Amino acid sequence: MKSIRRILIANRGEIAVRIIRSARELGIETVAVYSDADRLAPHVQLADFAVNIGPALSAQSYLNIPNILKACQQTEADAIHPGYGFLSENAEFARRVEEAGIIFVGPSPSAISTMGSKLAAKAAVSAFDVPLVPGTDKPIENETEAKQIARKIGYPVLIKASAGGGGKGMRIVHSEDQLAEQMERAVSEATxxxxxxxxxxxxxxxxxxxxxxxxxxxxxxNYAYLFERECSIQRRYQKVIEEAPSAIVSDKMREAMGQAAIEVARACQYEGAGTVEFVVGDDLKFYFLEMNTRLQVEHPVTELITGVDLVKEQIHIAEGHPLSFSQDDLTIRGHALEVRVYAEDPTNNFLPDTGTLQTYRCPQGPGVRVDDGIEQGMDISVYYDPMIAKLVTYGQDREEAIARMLRAIGEYQISGVATTLPFCRFVLQHPEFISGRFTTKFVDEYYQPENLTEELTSDEQTLAVALAGKLLLEQQQRSKPLEPTFSSSVNRFWKSRRFE
Incomplete structure (x- = not known):
């Protein structure tokens, strides 16, 4: 076993902040990397060391493997945590980290490679007792072959890119006359x-x-499963609201899904924290979709219902320690919800929004957790994912968690950019969500921008928050522009640890 003394976080924003905090509790020093656009970001301020790795564009900074490895050498970091996104599921990155003699806090390059291809993943788990969605186990060569297969399994069918995720390269086809066009679009988008x-x-x-x-x-x-997360509230195949546990999963179904997930992990000799995703039909039969070989955005809801710090567990595993718990040690305690606070306009097809956070005040109080990596006065830029924060609530049961989330959304004050908070409140108050019956089609079936507009117009609390934000902004404009500032003592320390 090898102890990690100093860890570099190859990421930015809220996940970098979150990893820094867990590492600090373990007595591990941290190294932040940052682009020119993130020079004053909180994750840079919080870390023990900070290294500039390039211009704002991700390809020249957060995706720049040589620069990240150079930052490790410069700061003598002995481990890298990739967070999620960017290089977190890049097998070549994991391989080069290991070749450099640095600990990669994640699975092996071979596991990442296998599960990074949906077809390779299906092939790997086919020898194990894991239910698979009927379909092909190899790429489709041409339109004729596609039509034959679609007729055999029956419409509707889903055309899916073998690589990647996030809904890209996916097309639903309801009839044969749509197949050629949708297949061409899927191939083009995947390429x-x-x-x-x-x-x-x-x-x-x-x-x-x-x-x-x-x-x-x-x-x-050794393997263990930390129960399920419900992730069906999505837009453009990307999650917006998650919760744990699911309202529709019974104890028997939970155990069956958990054991299937462990078999998926065994299929690639998985090490670290990972997530096995399933699609569940209205008959409650579940089928393997894919495995994400990294920490998930929504991991806080699992942490709250189990009491396990997943980042600390990742680090312990990377050091060579056995799991700090067994399956029998794990129980579900209470209920947790997470809403992703995106800088998007839900009244305009969820288009990303950019601008300066003129007001940014987080909710507080019992059962409320906010994971963020921004501050009032910072810019939401075009360079990175538009997620501002993750708002998480915990309660003794689902009803209390929802009530706390609605209260927290009401307390959250953000101005300068549009956000998904009004949409999340709409969802949480909808009878279909409250019942637990909702599916991934919720947005298509129940959400219209005008519904949200009507809700906002009639909501006195929203008006009050907007007015308060306006008054605060006017007061600030009368004094001086908002800029992130540090104390003189922080600035003195800053210069001693910063690598340009």
Whole structure:
């Protein structure tokens, strides 16, 4: 076993801040990397060391493997945590980290490679007792083959890119006359997004739910699952609201899904924290979708219902320690919800918004957790994902967690950019969500921008918050422009640890 003394976080924003905090509690020094655009970001301020790795564009900074490895050498970091996004599921990055003699806080390059391809993942788990969606196990070569397969499994079908995720390269086809056009679009989008135009066909599960299982595995062959997360509230195939546990999963179903998830992990000899995603039909039958070989955005809800710090567990596993708990030690305690606070306009097809955070006040109080990496006065730029923060609430049961989330949304004050908070409040108050019956089609079936506009118009609390934000902004404008500032003592320390 090798102890980690100093860890570099190859990421930015809220996940970098979150990793820094857990590492600090373990007595581990931290190194932040930052682009020119993130020079004054909180994750840079919080870390023990900070290294500039390039211009604002991700390709020249957060995706720049040589610069990140150079930052490790410069600061003598002995481990790298990739967070999520950017290089977190890049097998080549993991391989080069290991070749440099640096500990990679994550799975092996081979596991990342296997699970990074949906077709390779299906092939790997096919020998294990894991239910798979009916479909192909290899790329589709041409339109004729696609039509034959679609007729066999029956419409509707889903054309999916083998590489990547986030909904890119995915097309639902309801009839044969749509197949050629949708297949061409899927191939084109997959090629553009991932450099790999390989696509395959699966049966499309109608009225689907998206439920995932959090797993951990160590270097000694031990595995455990930390129950499920409900992730069915989505827009553009990307999650907006998550919760744990799911309102529709029974104890028997939970155990079956958990064991299936562990078998997926065994199929690639997985080490670290990972997530196995399933699609669940209206008959409550579940099928393996894919495995995310990293920490998930929504991991806080699992932490709250289990009491496990997943980042600390990742670090312990990377050091070679066995799991700090067994399956029998884990129980579900209470209920947790997470809403992703995106800088997007939900009244305009969720288009990303940019601007300066003129007002930024987080909610507080019992059962409220905010994971963010921004401050009032900072810019929301075009260079990175528009997620501002993750707002998480915890309660003794689902009803209390929802009530706390509605209260927290009401307390959250953000001005300068549009956010998804009004949409999240709309969802949480909708009878379909409250019932737990909702599916991934919720936005298509129940949400219209005018509904949200009507709700906002009639909501006195929203008006009061908006007025308060306006008054605060006017007061600030009468004094001086908002800029992130540090104390003189911080600035003196800053200069001693900063690497340009």
């Amino acid at each position: 553009s997004a991932f450099g790999d135009g390989s696509v395959f066909i699966e049966k499309f599960i109608t009225a689907p739910k998206h439920i995932e299982i959090q797993i951990v595995g160590d270097q000694h062959g």
